[in-house]
Amino acid sequence: MSAIAFDHAAATRRIIGALFVTQSLASAAVIANIAVNAIAGAQLSGNDALAGLPATLMLAGAALSAYPAGRAMQRFGRRPGLIAGMLLGLAGMVVDGIAVLSHSFWLFLGGLFLVGMARGIIDQSRYAAADAVLPDRRAGAISTIVFASTIGAVGGPLLVGPLGQFAAASGLPELTGPMFGGAVLFALAALMLLLFLRPDPRVLALRVTAHAATSAQTPAAPARSLRAIVRLPLVRAGLVSMVLGQVVMVLVMSVTSLHMSHHAHGLDSISLVIGAHTFGMFGLSMFTGRIADRLGRPLTIILGALLLIAGALISPASLLTPWLALGLFLVGLGWNFCYIAGSSLLADAITPAERGSVQGASDLLVNLGSAFGSLSSGFILAGFGYLILCLIGATLSLAPLSAAMWWGQPARQTAAAAD
Secondary structure: HHHHHHHHHHHHHHHHHHHHHHHHHHHHHHHHHHHHHHHHHHHHOOOOOHOOOHHHHHHHHHHHHHHHHHHHHHHHHHHHHHHHHHHHHHHHHHHHHHHHHHHHHHHHHHHHHHHHHHHHOOOOOHHHHHHOOOOHHHHHHHHHHHHHHHHHHHHHHHHHHHHHHHHHHHHOOOOOHHHHHHHHHHHHHHHHHHHHHHOHHHHHHHHHHHHHHHHHHOOOOOOHHHHHOOHHHHHHHHHHHHHHHHHHHHHHHHHEEEEHHHOOOOOOHHHHHHHHHHHHHHOOOHHHHHHHHHHHOHHHHHHHHHHHHHHHHHHOOOOHHHHHHHHHHHHHHHHHHHHHHHHHHHHHHHOOOHHHHHHHHHHHOOOOOOHHHHHHHHHHHHOOOOOHHHHHHHOOOOOHHHHHHHOOOOHHHHHHHOO
């Protein structure tokens, strides 16, 4: 395997670098749009009750595009699939800008649906990174791409003001700035992928698999059906950790700002708590990848589930801002552990010929989990209160904990045998 690592070293660095930069650009574009789409939705519709519809359309678009995008990348490669995602995001941003200019709410929703579809495709960049490296470095590669979202999380909101001012100075409505500016970021990302994502990460993955089969003098196994793959314990553990980790994170995070507002917290305190949560989600990703590669994916998922439980129990324990910030930080970090380790476990358990469809299906479930958590959180808060909502989150966190302990056993046995 050392020969492969040496032969692929330059290509791997170029691919990871290209994916990191393009994920940062795309994330900044999407988050800048998210920062203003509720405002634009309310203005264009003339109804504040419809302000949450744009976010729902984006989640729906991401969920619907994930599986077919994975299938397409399995057949045609990661490079054309990711470029298509960037171009779809570009188109959605342009449509949204035109919708603001023409005061069309329904056109605006159509553009957001395209942006959501783009996000469902672009989120699979982490699997492209996993394809480009050797198995013992997959978690680190995935965490590098997840960490790129930190740049978008910080840079996206910071771009909103300057882009709005530039649009206003150009004689356009201020809200068109983040839309047309986001289109430029997507265009730059597509160009970078075209120039630097070479060779296709899927090609590298197939080479590594072929080399391993040749070294072991065993023929490469044929691709299995999706139903057969889902029966694999490691696949189930990875899916449960990603989907339930996402549900718990969104469930608690979505209404914390509203909970704080109901108890007389100002915007400064709310922004501090949400900032701590965002830092937990993305800021320590590089360390999470090392932990998952060194300690193993199942143990990392177990740690993530325990962090989710701790965060969900701490959050309602006090109305003091530091305690809320700590609780939301732990929820974000627990999600990070479950997401990165779950993605890595999924990549470990399947062959390159199977990865596209399986990973696309997993992202479909993750996005549906986001939608479920987002939609249910408000009803639970209104009907039962923040304490019960967080207790539900803590209870749901037992699912990835149990899955890693039960279905993750083959991975732990393999790691122990390797030691």
